[in-house]
């Protein structure tokens with residue numbers, strides 16, 4: 001099969017992913033082989049390719065991709081051939097540790113990550129763990145479904161952490177692919193999304209934000225920071241009411257918060273992707289109420305170009321690779 005293979009972590013300008021023939025792996029009990037129908041391109045892929053996440057040599061050659069949607073073509077599990085399934089960041093978990101048993105499989109210390117520990121979706125085929133894939137309901141297209149597996153569930157997980165009540169005003173900082181979903185989810189829960197953005201007002205508008213502002217003003221009932229910027233975190237912390245939550249799904253080096261803006265019991269938390277049950281909820285939401293997506297379909301072989309456009313802020317919504 002063809003795949004975009006990473007031999008060595010390098011800046012994306014050097015086009016480190018090579019469109020190469022690789023062998024399709026044999027599946028064992030409990031696994032399925034899927035023909036990849038679509039794979040979303042996530043910012044984490046850029047971190048993986050460029051070496052912002054240092055990885056041991058033993059993981060190379062590596063095939064990135066953790067928003068995989070595929071059709072089962074071989075199965076050594078109860079999942080039948082022809083079923084459409086998907087997987088996100090967490091390829092699987094151990095199922096035995098305290099975190100797994102208490103329903104936090106995303107915090108399992110033994111979890112494997114798709115596209116890092118296990119070959120990912122920048123390929124024509126992928127081997128997946130049948131216990132950790134989620135079936136894709138009818139009514140969602142492949143390219144719309146793929147980004148839900150990371151962007152969608154991360155946004156959902158962030159919004160659930162705030163758990164907004166009707167008419168709450170929730171500020172969303174950094175309007176891109178994830179915010180596009182989060183804004184819709186906040187509005188669907190009866191709360192009001194306030195998009196804080198200078199350059200992506202159109203995306204916020206398309207997502208249906210109640211308010212679009214360039215700078216936060218007033219007292220919000222929760223905040224989500226999707227852009228990797230410590231100063232936005234400061235804005236978010238100082239603009240939420242006491243006792244409320246600021247969720248940071250963005251990956252960043254360092255966050256500095258003056259204690260003065262933090263004094264009155266504000267909760268700052270990160271999110272680690274999401275759970276299988278959250279994935280199912282997001283897919284149901286998309287199939288039912290029609291969670292809108294903003295995707296652009298691109299060829300698998302163009303992954304270097306797509307990642308470089310992502311780096312330069314030229315991708316609106318989500319790019320999805322199709323073999």
Ligand SMILES: [Zn+2]
Pocket residue numbers: 042043044045066089150151
């Ligand atoms: Zn991701």
Ligand SMILES: [Zn+2]
Pocket residue numbers: 093094095096097098099100101105108109110111
């Ligand atoms: Zn575990």
